[in-house]
Each structure stands twice: as structure tokens, then as C-alpha cells.
Amino acid sequence: MLQRPRRNRKSEVIRNMIQETVLQPANLIFPLFIVDGNAQKTEVNSMPGIYRHSVDNLLREVESCMNLGLKAFDLFPNIEESLKDKYATESYRENSLYLKAIKEVKQYFPEACVITDVAMDPYSSDGHDGIVENGEILNDETLEVLGKMALAHAHAGADIIAPSDMMDGRVGYIRKVLDDNKFTSVSIMS
Template sequence: MTFNPILAPYPAGRPRRLRQAPWIRDLVAENRLHVSDLIWPIFVHDQDKARDAIGSLQGVHRLSIAEAVKEAREAKALGINVIALFPHLSAKIRSPDAKAAIDPEGLIVQACRAIKAAVPDIGLLVDIALDPYTDHGHDGLLIDGRIHNDSTIDMLVQQSLALTAGGADILAPSDMMDGRIGAIRTALEAAGHQDTMIMSYAAKYASAFYGPYRDAIGVKALKGDKKTYQMDSANTEEALREVAIDISEGADMVMVKPGLPYLDIVQRVSHTFRVPTFVYQVSGEYAMIKAAVEKGYMDHDRGVMETLLAFKRAGASGILTYFAKHVAELLKA
């Protein structure tokens, strides 16, 4: 049914009445951003230094486990309830078979344990994919020059079980392999991890906006592209099919990635399925805002808040953003 509002003609109807002062604008605001909407992505590295600046992500650092623990404490104090952990491994650990991804004593497993010991009531979201662990930068295993779906799933299942045992609360498969949600959910149930949540990267597009992220996790030179498994940016209906499949296989929540270029997808997914729908404001989006601010083309805080409100307006339940800590401080002020 189409809603046809009854509008009084001018001058009886003056829409500007509801915009004339901050208090009335706040009173009638249709969408609000709360600190509990934020998920903060953090990069953990295996180097000796406590913090290592990421050149393409201004203000973002790779952290030692000890520093990640400090940031988790601060995040919780600010009201951020979930942090997302991503690894940066030295080149010597990366391999064609991504063996480090399933190491029960791997970097992110250790980070989960340390953070949970220090901040037990913070939620930990972990990325399930092989790209930080392969020497070719792909999310799956390469066999005869092609990403092999089912062999990759076997690795993702083992990775999921290792990270869950380490204390991860939410598994976030970002690989876009067919059938991986069902395989992970079945393995979790069999292992007695019925409470472990899955936030599926259900609609992840092959995007130009991931460049700084690849820098952050240490992918120096991606061999080829990811278009045989990540989605074509021309497609909408395909996203709905992908989301439907992942929900049917046991995903508790779904994600759209990237963010601003795909607001229409966020809206359609959230309105169609009525499940918790998240959006990732990816590294390229962050870098663009930072670059515009540096050039004097945009006010930093206004620009950041406007983009995050756009995600809420589109129907997002929450947002993964590198601005999370700064925004939490703004909301607390």
C-alpha cells in the first residue's frame, strides 16, 4: 500500500517549523546513531613493535596483542560492544595452502584469548577467510589457477572451529564460497558450539574500495582478481538470493559490503528479510573521507556522521567502521 500523506497547503503547512531549532530537529529525528550500533575493526600483527601505522589508512595502526587488549578495554569503556579482529602476518607465514589459518595457536586465536581474559564482556567478531594467510591474496585455495570452492570450505570449517575454541563470539565468513555457511553451522553444532553466532558477508561485492584493507593485512600483490566469487556490482537480485541462501543455511545476521555505494542493497536486504543487517564502511570509504578532509573539501565530523546516518536510514542494524572509536567519543561528549 502506498502512503499518501495529508499535507496542509502553504501557509498553513510550513515544514520548516520542524527545523527551526536544534531541540525540535532532535525531537522529530527519524533515525539515530547510537554507540551500540558500532563495530570497530582492529588489525593485529605478529611483529615486535606495539603499533605500526598503516599508510593508506590515516590514523589506523596494526597492533600487537597487548595493544589490542588496551584498545578493547577503551572500546568497552566508550560503549562499543563488539570489536572485529583482522590479522597481519609476516610473509614467511603465508603459504599457498593457508595452513596458518587453522593453527589452534594462531595470531587471532591468541588475540581472542588475551582480549577475553581482560575484557570478558566485549563481543569478538572474527573474519573467516583465507586471504590474510595465502601468499597469493585470495580468499580461497588456488588449484590449477582457479579458486576451488569445496577445498576452501574444508579450511574455513577448521578455521571457524579454531577461532571459536579461542573465544570468538561471532564468525564472519567473508570468502563468498558457495555452501560455506551450512558447512560451518553443521560443524559448530557437532562440536557443541550451538551458541556461536554467524554474521555472513552475504552480499560482498568485487569492489575497487578494498585497496587500503589489502595494504593493512599485507596483501602485496593480488594474483588476478576476485570476480569469480565476489559479486558483480551491477547486480541487486543476486544479492537477495545470496542472503536467502545464507539465512537458510544458518546465518544469524547478514552483512552488505561495501557501504555507501550499496545503500540500495542494504535497504532491500533489511526490508526483505527482516533479519539483523549490517554494513561495512570499508577502507576505501574511510580513506576517501580522510583525503577530502585533508584537502579541505569536507568537515571531518559532519562528513563521518552523515555517512553513518545514511546506513541507519537505509535499515542497517549496525556498522563496521574504522571511525568507531572516534564516533563513540563524539557521541559520549
């Protein structure tokens, strides 16, 4: 029998209905960079057209994106040097800038999908993604910090935790911490 796939291409409506891949704004994740202060919107030098926003501007940016059909946002902190330390304690401090931003986005846009970055480097005084002792990364000790971060993000309202570090066993460790604390519905994207 003769195959006649042309019938599937006879109109735009049919082509759109059966096409294999559809890419829409709702399929995208928009990165947002957060900085302390008010009314702040400064361009990231290494990424022209991308800005760091204070929380008040962040909310306006999320609203603009939502109006365009973007629904998922990956938040990245830009932390003041004075708040950084060897153990990245600012990353899970209750009233930190990042946790405040997560809470604010979810409060004003509960339908938004908030994705959070779990990594030590934005918070560590040495810039490493792990705790360093005598020139070595302490993997298991770092996992504890990453678990605290992930738990703080979940408490703040994160929908998806996205570890970007390079520690062995991080996804399993974070999953256990989240599950043990009744955050079984928080996803991990790694």
C-alpha cells in the same frame, strides 16, 4: 478527528524516548588489525588513522574503546609472509597470533563481542581467498579450510564468525561445523 503528533515533540525527553533510530557507540563495530610483536602500533597506509596493533597494544585499544561505550570488535590479522602457505594452515594453528589475540581479548574483556574474519587471503601464499589448482578455485576444498578456521575461532572465544570470502555454500558449511562441535551459540555474520 484531528491528528496531533506535535504532542510527541513537545520535549527532548519525549522525542528521545520515541525516536525511531538511536545510534550509540554500543551499536557500532570497531575494526582492529593485529600484527605480531610487542608494543607495536603502526598506521595502515591505505587507511589513515587506523592502526595495526600487537596483542599488548590491542588490549589497551579495546579498553579505551570499551570506556567510550564500544563493545563489539572485528579482528583482522596481518600475518608474516613466512607463515603463509597454499592451504592457509596458519589460520587454524593452535598458537597462532590471531587465535592468541581472540583469547586475550575474551580473557580480559569477557563482556566484549569478538567478531572474527574467516577468509584464506590473509594466510595464503598466493593471496587468494581459496585453494587454487591449475588456475581454478577449488570451492569445496576451500570450505574445509574455512570450517577449520571457524572452529578454531570458536574454540578461542569468538562470539561471531564473519566469513568474508566468496565461496559457494560457506555459511551453511560453517554453521554445520560449529553446530556439530557444540558451538550452537556462536553466530555467523555474512
